[in-house]
Amino acid sequence: LSRDPGEPEFHQAVHEVLESLGPVLAARPGLAAAKMVERVIEPERQIMFRVPWQDDNGEIHVNRGFRVEFNGALGPYKGGLRFHPTVNLGIVKFLGFEQIFKNALTGLGIGGGKGGSDFDPHGRSDEEVMRFCQSFMTELYRHVGEHTDVPAGDIGVGGREVGYLFGQYRRVTNRWEAGMLTGKGALWGGSACRTEATGYGNVMFTSEMLRRRGEDLDGQQITVSGSGNVAIYTIEKAQQLGANVITVSDSSGYVVDEKGIDLDLLKQVKEIDRGRVSDYADKRGVSARFVPGGRVWDVPADIALPSATQNELDAEAARILVRNGVKAVSEGANMPTTPEAAHIFQDANVAFGPGKAANAGGVAVSALEMRQNASRAAWSFSRVEEELASIMRNIHETCYETAERYGAPGNYVVGANIAGFERVADAMLAQGLI
Ligand code: NDP
16 A cells, blocks of 8 residues: 555545454465455456537646546456546545445446546536546546446436436447446436445345334434435435435535435425525425534434545444444445544444445446346336345345354444455456456
């Protein structure tokens, strides 16, 4: 890692995995002899490129594009694109590294990769976003493809951006290659339930953790952070299962809604008006209060589902949650919990679902989208949702059983890291010195 200075998030993600691997490396000395750890932390390929584009006033901007193709042992590289001003190589590497093990846990034959840009879509017109996406894909197209590398959305990349990216790929390659990108619209090769999959999947995983403890979601009070794709569909599924979700947030603060989040209003504000959570509070009236600059973790809850961004839940927030009696914390976002905070939850016997297991539903349905594209089929919403539920149950069982087998019962972090690592390492061993 000394070869990668200035990449703290990547170092953090690697340390989190390595901390778990001791028992499997001891039990299987062949993995250490094959230098499997050294190989797995080195990306197969890293691509960085210039993305020039013009805004509506004719001013020229130059952003940086990234695609890290981290590990292809289990299938084509697969992972989202993030458009956010904080994106740099270290962030993309941390996300790509996590993605390897997450994708392995789904059992669906997908390798790990991630990409993005430091472009900020906030406040940009549709035309500006389109021009940016076209410029981005004009370089990226030569590195991706249905059998090579299959991007999708992430922070700042939703249905609109995926549409512009797919359109440009088709234009420059003259190919209808639906399986080169997932998260597409229903009319042109997208899968039912992909938009919902990450949030739904995290709630399904949380339900499984609770079931092991003889509980369910009915009547539980839940705090959710973020108000984007993952947060919205986390709330939808949690409400369907009888829980009361009382918070949402964005980078300006959070809203606590004593009556429970009004999901139709939230979707209107976020998905149609592209507004802020403060707009939700203004429109909702007396039951909702906007707290500028605050964090949802101050609000007492039975269950906390961080669904915004990395390191949003630190040790101080974890202590507050534990003091307020939290029973389960499950990561909808990637690495939202700092390592110290994760240890606090585990020491307090809080059920803790790590992102690489708990938020794998999105990429799992992306893999089902690729499967539908390959056979030119379109499955119904209920079929995809049933498959998603079965995949999330399997991921939960795999993590639970692996943790038990390696002497860490109930520790889903250890279970997810070892199970994901073993699958990738075994495929790499079988494929020779790669
Ligand atoms: P969106 O862009 O739809 O929403 C992101 C939300 O998080 C927004 O409310 C945003 O607020 C907030 N947010 C982003 N950055 C920050 C920040 N630095 N500080 C505070 N709030 C912030 O993204 P998604 O919902 O798709 O992604 C959320 C998380 O889930 C990410 O960690 C992503 O990697 C992870 N994830 C997403 C998957 C998917 O299928 N979409 C799959 C698996 C994981 P604001 O508008 O103010 O920036």
